Each structure stands twice: as structure tokens, then as C-alpha cells.
Amino acid sequence: MATMTVIEAVRSALREEMARDERVIVLGEDVGRKGGVFKATEGLLAEFGEERVIDTPLAESNIVGTAIGAAINGLLPVAEIQFADFIFPAMDQIVNEAARIRYRSNGGYGCPIVIRAPYGGGVHGALYHSQSVEAFFSHVPGLKVVAPATPADTKGLLKAAIRDPDPVLFFEHKATYRRVRGEVPDSTDVVVPLGSARIARPGRTLTVLAYGLMVHHALQAAEAVAPEGIDVEVIDLRCLRPLDTATVLRSVKKTSKVLIVHEDNKTGGFGAELAALIAEEAFEYLDGPITRVCGPDVPAMPFAPPLEAEFMLDPEKIAAAIRKLAAY
Amino acid sequence: MIGPTTRSGADEVMSTSRASHEQEVVAPWAAGTQEVPVNGSAIAESAGDTGTAMAAGLESRLASPEPGRTIAQTPDEWKETARSTGAPSLLLGPPAPRTLPLPAQRLLDAHYWMTLARALDDRMWALNRQGKAAFVISCCGHEAAQVGSALALRPGIDWVLPYYRDLGVMLVLGMTAREAMLQFLARGADPCSGGRQMPGHWSYPRLKVVTGSSPVATQLLHATGIALASKLKREPHVTAVYFGEGSTAEGDFHEALNFAGIHRLPVVFVCENNGYAISEPQSKEMPVANVADRASAYAMPGEVVDGNDLVAVYSAMQRAVDRARRGDGPTLLEAKTYRLVPHSSDDDDRAYRPREEVEQWRQREPLTRFRHYLGEMGLLNDALLEETIRRVQREVDDATEFAERAPYAPPESIFRHVYAG
Numbered sequence: 001m002a003t004m005t006v007i008e009a010v011r012s013a014l015r016e017e018m019a020r021d022e023r024v025i026v027l028g029e030d031v032g033r034k035g036g037v038f039k040a041t042e043g044l045l046a047e048f049g050e051e052r053v054i055d056t057p058l059a060e061s062n063i064v065g066t067a068i069g070a071a072i073n074g075l076l077p078v079a080e081i082q083f084a085d086f087i088f089p090a091m092d093q094i095v096n097e098a099a100r101i102r103y104r105s106n107g108g109y110g111c112p113i114v115i116r117a118p119y120g121g122g123v124h125g126a127l128y129h130s131q132s133v134e135a136f137f138s139h140v141p142g143l144k145v146v147a148p149a150t151p152a153d154t155k156g157l158l159k160a161a162i163r164d165p166d167p168v169l170f171f172e173h174k175a176t177y178r179r180v181r182g183e184v185p186d187s188t189d190v191v192v193p194l195g196s197a198r199i200a201r202p203g204r205t206l207t208v209l210a211y212g213l214m215v216h217h218a219l220q221a222a223e224a225v226a227p228e229g230i231d232v233e234v235i236d237l238r239c240l241r242p243l244d245t246a247t248v249l250r251s252v253k254k255t256s257k258v259l260i261v262h263e264d265n266k267t268g269g270f271g272a273e274l275a276a277l278i279a280e281e282a283f284e285y286l287d288g289p290i291t292r293v294c295g296p297d298v299p300a301m302p303f304a305p306p307l308e309a310e311f312m313l314d315p316e317k318i319a320a321a322i323r324k325l326a327a328y
Numbered sequence: 329m330i331g332p333t334t335r336s337g338a339d340e341v342m343s344t345s346r347a348s349h350e351q352e353v354v355a356p357w358a359a360g361t362q363e364v365p366v367n368g369s370a371i372a373e374s375a376g377d378t379g380t381a382m383a384a385g386l387e388s389r390l391a392s393p394e395p396g397r398t399i400a401q402t403p404d405e406w407k408e409t410a411r412s413t414g415a416p417s418l419l420l421g422p423p424a425p426r427t428l429p430l431p432a433q434r435l436l437d438a439h440y441w442m443t444l445a446r447a448l449d450d451r452m453w454a455l456n457r458q459g460k461a462a463f464v465i466s467c468c469g470h471e472a473a474q475v476g477s478a479l480a481l482r483p484g485i486d487w488v489l490p491y492y493r494d495l496g497v498m499l500v501l502g503m504t505a506r507e508a509m510l511q512f513l514a515r516g517a518d519p520c521s522g523g524r525q526m527p528g529h530w531s532y533p534r535l536k537v538v539t540g541s542s543p544v545a546t547q548l549l550h551a552t553g554i555a556l557a558s559k560l561k562r563e564p565h566v567t568a569v570y571f572g573e574g575s576t577a578e579g580d581f582h583e584a585l586n587f588a589g590i591h592r593l594p595v596v597f598v599c600e601n602n603g604y605a606i607s608e609p610q611s612k613e614m615p616v617a618n619v620a621d622r623a624s625a626y627a628m629p630g631e632v633v634d635g636n637d638l639v640a641v642y643s644a645m646q647r648a649v650d651r652a653r654r655g656d657g658p659t660l661l662e663a664k665t666y667r668l669v670p671h672s673s674d675d676d677d678r679a680y681r682p683r684e685e686v687e688q689w690r691q692r693e694p695l696t697r698f699r700h701y702l703g704e705m706g707l708l709n710d711a712l713l714e715e716t717i718r719r720v721q722r723e724v725d726d727a728t729e730f731a732e733r734a735p736y737a738p739p740e741s742i743f744r745h746v747y748a749g
Contacts, residue, residue, distance in 0.1 A: 026561070051560050057590065062549060062583035069553020072538060073487065074561065077553075089579075096543050097550070105531040105539035106522035107745040141746050165748035 004184050007177040009151035010040045010116070012159035014078065016188045018048050021076060024162060027054040028063055028080030028116075037082055038118060038177055061123070064090040067113045068098055076163060077225050084119035084171060098167040099142030116162045118174035120213055120263055122312050125174075126303035132264035137169045138169060138240040140275070144168040144194055145240040149215035151182040153238055156192030168323040173212040180216060195242035199251070203233030206257040206326050208318070209248060209274055211237040214261045220315035221322055230326045240270055248274070249282050256287040259325050261318055264293035288328035293321045366545070376691065415672045429639050430479065432707055437502075438479060438638055439702055440716060442471040442695050445496040448505060451728055452512055452527070454666040456673045460732075461513060465528040467495040469668035472694035473600045474570075475500055476641030480649045481568055488567040489538045489547040492528030493600065497570060501535045505723045507730035508704045516737035523737050545575040548584035548597065555593035555658075566652045567595040567646075573662075574605025576622070577613045589626035590655035596648040599660070600635060606711075607680035623660040635663030636694040639701070668693060 004012065018024045026041055032055040035042030045053040056063050060081055067077035081087045087094070094115065114175040121130030138145045144166055148154040154172065161168040200215055201222050210218045215236045222232035233251055237243065252258045258278055260271040271292040278290050293313060295301070303313035388560060421430035428435060449468050457462040468472060472495025483501040490497045493509060507519050511530070514523035520531040520539070531539035538554070540547055558565050574598060576583055590597050599619045603610050616622065623630025629651070633644040641663050648659035665690040670677040677686070702708035 011400050057583070057586060059583045059586070061550075061580055062587055064547025065580060065584070066553035066556060066587060067552035069555070070557040071553070071556040072550065073557035077555045090618075092543055092580075093546060093549065096541055100541065101539055102519055102748065104525055104529070104541065105533075106518075106524060107518075108520075108531050108533045109539050110748055144747075260510060269381050 001183045002149050002186055005178050006039055006148075006154050006180050008153050008174065009039055009155040010158060011044075012184070013155040013162070014041060014044060015047065015161045016080075017159055018044065018052065018085055020188070021162075022052075023074060024078060025052045025054065025070065025075055025079065026078050027056050029056055029058055029065060029082050031055060031080050036080065038174065040080065040116070040118075040172075047146040058097060060086055060089040061093050064093040064098065064113075064115060068093060068101070068111055071094070071111050071113045072101075072109060076098055076162060079113060079115045081115060081117040082133075083125075083129050084117040084133045085128045087115075087117055087133055090115075091136075094137065094143070094167070094169075095140050099140045102166070103142055109245060110165050111167045112165045114158075114164075114168045114170055116158075116170045116172065116239050118177070119171045120173040120175055121301045121308065123177045123303070124303060124308065125301075126308075127300040130301050132171075132262070132269075133147045134169070134171055134240055135264055135269050138270055139227055142167070143241060144240065145171070146194060147171045147173070147211040147240060149173070149176065149180070149200075149210075149212055149236050151180065152184045152190075153192055153198065153236070155184050156190050157194065157238060160191045160194050163191065166178070168194070171212070175213050176216070177278055193236070194239050195244055197238055197244035197247040198236040199233065200236040201232065201234040203255065205229075205231040205255060206233070206259060206322060207251045207255045208232055208234045208259045208261055208322065209237060209271075210234065210261040211240065212263065214263055214313060214318075217313060217315045218261055219320055221318035224315060224319045225322050225326070228323070230322060232322060243274075243277075245277065245281070249278070252282045252287070253285045256285050257325050257328070258286075258290055259318075259321055260290070260292045261294070261313065261321075262292075263295050263313055265297050266292060269294055286323055291321060291325050293318055329604045340734060342703075345744045398665060419698050421536075428705065429643060431491075434479065435707060438475050438642075439698060439708065440720070441475045441496060442638070442698060443716055443720045445471050445475065445499055446695055446722065447469055447717075447724045448495060448499075448508055448727070451509075451585070451724050452675070453669070461527075463527050464512075464673040465492050465603070466667075466669045466672070467493045468599055469602065469666050469689065469693060470494075471496050472698060473635035473641050473663035473665045474637040475600075476638040477568070477570075477598050477645040477661070479642045480645040484535050487536045487538065487551070487552075487558075487567040489540065489551050489567070490530050491540065491544070491570045491572065491575070492526075492530075492598075493540075493572070494530065494570050495528070498530055498532070498537065499536060501532070503530075503532060503535070505727035506730050509727040512736060513731045513734070514736070515731055515734040516741075517734055522741070545571060545578035545580040545584075547571070548575075549580050549587075552584045552588045552591075552593055552595075555588065555595040556591060558594055559591070564593070564651050564653055567593075568591050568598060568649070569595060570598045570600060570695065573599055573601040573603070573610055573619050574608065574613050575599075577605075577620050582626075585622070585626035585628070585658070588658040589628050592655070594652035594655070595658045596645065596652055596660060597660045598645070600665055601662050602635075602665050604667060604671070604677075604681070606671040606675060607677070620660050620661055620662040626658075626660070628658045630660040630662065632662045632664065635665030636692060636697060638694065638698045650663075665694070666692075699734060 031041040032053045063079050067079040070077045086271040098111045101109050119132050137143050146157050148157050161170050208218045218234045260274050262271050275290045301308045449466050452464045456464045478497045478500035510518040511520045512527045551567045555567040567568045620630030624711050631644050634640050
């Protein structure tokens, strides 16, 4: 076991998969000589050369479209979008093309690409370096959407994503890059399968569903309320599509109360899908309303520190919501 | 496989073609031009000359082609039209050189494919007008650009990304008439999509035809990615990607050429410029006179070719393919042509272009021109032409009947292939 940060886990997964399979290539802005603006790809150019680590033009549709073509011709591209906020020029290539290539060719072609992007706020990134975009993509059949919280899951899920035959959006919360450290198995073959959630903290009173940075805040909130007799079960979803509905429903049926936490704007966020799913499948088990604690419905978090803090969720806001639901 | 191209022969033929270009109509491609000034007033003056029985018969055939009949003129009709309108023609020029740009059989195959494309297309329109098919998006008028360029490709070896009009390309690569009709009628055995996609949305893995979509120009980036992978894998394969001139306004066109130019990728960008993106003339899509004018911005050669001249298109495409294959990078090839029918069965082109313009282009349409060329080269006479037309008709009838009898995919099949496995 080694201890590493989330960003080191990203780097480790990329290096191992590139060494294991010569079809794996990395492409994106600044990924080569600079090693990525977050150093996610540091060292890869020196180790694997410029044919496999490609500094692309500043053009997101280009990055994704070229990755799609390379995948059609037998490579396994891992594309990086520098910030999730900049993914929108590539929407057409992701949603109309990557997601639909297998379906529209009736299984004739596949699209085994990974698109990695840092997302999330609390890093003074303001409107255009802090957004959460997972809701746009988890809506689309044909895509897979991953959002790990820990270094071990980051590495294991990224390896799984690279080996996956379908297009995978891999969202890394940038606030976890250097601030979250954890144990990671040494073996190069530890792969965390997509579509499996993790019970981050078992409990009996109330279920919290979270992903990304919010998992860590939820765990802190759970510790804060534990002395009050509220025993919170924290589920780290890890993968939004495919979703581990079995684990989610099993937990809700056990505790009968569920709080959904995500940093993304509330309306139409992924929590709305979770809430609908739980209402449809576990209605008789509920002892209280399905509750969401989310980012506010404003067009992203501002730059000034007190304004950003107003937007961002933290352990205190989550603990307050837990207490309220527990008391229902 | 393509036989050896005799350089001098090709050049001679091309110079003849080029001479004829100077008399060609340039609008609607010319930036800012909407008029159709054809040969000065020659057309207007000679309009009254079309009083012969032959011409009258031709007129009525062109006006309302019978279902299944091609609208191409017979060689005699072409001669009459050419003489009366002063239209450019290889017929009236200097004697054709005896050297063929391709082996004779290859040229006759090209004639067969063009005839088949036109006949299938006619049948598709007929089925649509009979209410048997929901949608047609046609190759009519583009046959020389499509068949000529596809002749330079190696089916199943080179990668091809056609756009929705490219029935001619698909036939050259190896799609059968039956498969074309299965695709058109969205049957379960449609090799492209099992009936999931609209007509003209090609896909054929064995022939390395890549699945396409409706949002235009996305395929250009896929082509650069395929070519990037070819280069990395040291494959001597070329990628050919097709699109209309409207697509060159999309960002993906520019991003694709930019990337291909930076990395000198083995890709040929083939623009079938028919002057209209649905109703919008070229002048509304770009400020330059030619799509190919943009090539230098992306550090690649750009070439304009008469898209209704099969031999010229073939020659230009072969040069571009050779360039890519030997590692000299991409080419932007622009074939000027004309769409003889509306954009699709859901379009009425009377709203945006005059009947006279369409008629003038019908008189220069590529199938007739190529037949005339073959006649001059001694490869095609009336008997062989009739035989080819009959053979194609039988094939189209067979394909139609076959596809109409074929079943749709079962409804529950809509849940398959969302993900792998």
C-alpha cells in the first residue's frame, strides 16, 4: 500500500495503463511538455513520447472529435478537457457522436474513449473554473459518468474507464487533487468496476448519498452528529452512470431516510434523478421526505471569498440538514 | 485495384476538360453572385431552337421522369443540346486523345456505378412520392464527383467517411443495390444501422466506411483522428472524408483542417460544392470564392476541380491520395458540381432557385457528359449503353422488391447496443 493524493492517483493510473497497453494515448491542452495544468500528466511525455502524449490546439471539439476518430481506428484515447467548464464546445461530439456511435451503427462501431476533466469549486475558480457538469452527461444513454472521491477509487476507476469499451466521462474534483490523501493498493491490476458504489461509513439512522468532494464533507458531518445519536450511513456513489441502484436502495430501505448532497446546482441536478428513483422504488420504506442539499440555483460560484463560501456546501450545512431530517 | 494512370493521357484529357470549364457556369459558387449568366445570351437565343421532336421528347422526359427512368440524355440528345446551346462539350472540341486515364474496364465500371446511382436515386424519389418511403436525400447531379473520387480509394483498406449524399461513393466501395434499398427503407437487414438511421446515414465496418450522423462536419474531426491513429500505427492507409460546402462554415471543419495541417495527417478532405446548403447559396456560407481558397490557412494544398467531369475528379483525387500515402500530408479537394433536385424530399427548391438555372445544369449533367466522353473514346456505343441501362434497371427492380419484402427489426431491439456487451 502506498499513500498518495488524488492527482498522484490519476497520474499513476495513466502511467500504468499506458505502459500496459500501447494503444492508450493521452491528448489535451498542455498535457505534454507542461504535464497538465494540474500536473495530472506529468512525466508521461518523457516516458512515452510525443506520439502518445499529444499537446492539442486550444479547441475542445477538436480534442474530443479526434479522440473519437483515433478510437475508431484502434487506439484507446484518454482526452483531457482542462476544466469541466470548457467542455461545452465539445458537447456535440460527446452527446451526438461519442454516445451514439455504437447505437447508430447497430453495434458495428464502438467508441472506447475517456474524457477526463477537473470540476468543482472552493478553489477561487469563480464562474468558469468551478462548475459541476455531471448532470448534463449522466442524462445521456450511451455515456458513462464517473466521479471518484478518494485516491484509491480515482486510480481504480480510471483504470476501469480506460479499459471500458464505451465513452466515459471522468470527473475529478479539483479541490481533492492535493488535499485528499489516502491509501492505494500497489498492484497495477486493481481495477474498481464502474457502476459500483462504496459504503464510506455504515450507519443505521439516515442515509447520505454523495460523490466527489461532498463525500468528505458528508463524512465530517456524520462525525459531528454522531454524539447526538444520529448514526449516518454515507454512500459514495463513485459512478453516476451506470448507477449502483442496488446499494442505494438497500441503504434507503435500511435507514428509511435519505439526504442527497451534491455541489452542483439543485434544479435538474443529479440529485433529482436519485430522488425520483428512490420515490419510485422505495416509497414504502421512507419515514421522511427525500431531501436534497445542493449548490444554489445561481449561475456558478463567485470569486470573492465570502460569496464563494455562500455558494459552497460544507460540513456544517450538511450537518444541519442531517439534523433536520433526522428529527422529522 | 486501380490500374496505372498514364500521366500524359490524364493531362491531355484534363486540359480538354479545363478548356471546357472556361465556358462553364460559375455561379452559384461565385461569392456574391446569384445570377446565372450562361454563355452570354446564347441560351436565351437558342431557347427557340428546341423545336425538334427529339428535343421536345427530351424536354418532357426531363420535366417528369418516369419512375425508374434516368434523366440522362442519350448521346444523340446530348449532341443536339450541345449544338443548340453552345454548351461546352468534349464532342465539339479537338479529337479526344486515345490514352485512357484508367483501364477501359475501370471506366466502364465507373459508368455502371454512375448509372446505378442515378437509377437507384430515381427509384427512391418515386417511392417517396408514392408514399412508400418517408425521406429521400439525393445524390442526383453529384455522380461524377462521388464515383470519380471513390475510384482512387482502396475499398476495405482506406478509411472513408461519406456524407449523406454519397450513394455514389458507397456503390463504388462495394455496397450493393439491395443494401442501398435496405438502408433506404430502414429494414432490419440494413447493414448501416439496422434501420435506426435515416436514409443517407452510412456505416459499413467491413468496407471501413465510418458511421455518420446528421450534425454536419463532425465527421471531419473523426477523419483526423483516424488519420492520426494511422500515422501512429505506421499504416499506409489514407482517410477520405466527404462533405458539402455548407459544412465548411462549421467550426469542426476548421478545427479538423487545422489539426490535420499541424500534424501532416494522411487525410483527403473532399468537398462536393453544389452551390447550395439547402436554400443558402455559397455567398451566404463563406466570403471566399472557393472552399479550396482556405487550404493555405491550414498549410495544405487546395484544389478546385470540375466536379461534373469524372476523369478530372479521379485525377485530382488520385494525386491527393498519393500525396497522403507517401507522407506528404492532407489535401483539400473541392469538386464543383450541382444538385439537380431539391435538398431532400422535404425541400421545395422552387422557393430559392430559378427553374432555368436547374435546367441549364441538367443539360450539363455528369452522366450524360461521361457517356459522351466514353463514346468519343470508343468505349461506349448505343448498344452497350442500352444494355447497361437495362441491366441497371433489373438490378434496381430486384433491389426494390427485395427490400420491400424484407422485415423491420423487432421493436424490442431498440434496447440493444446502448453499451457494449
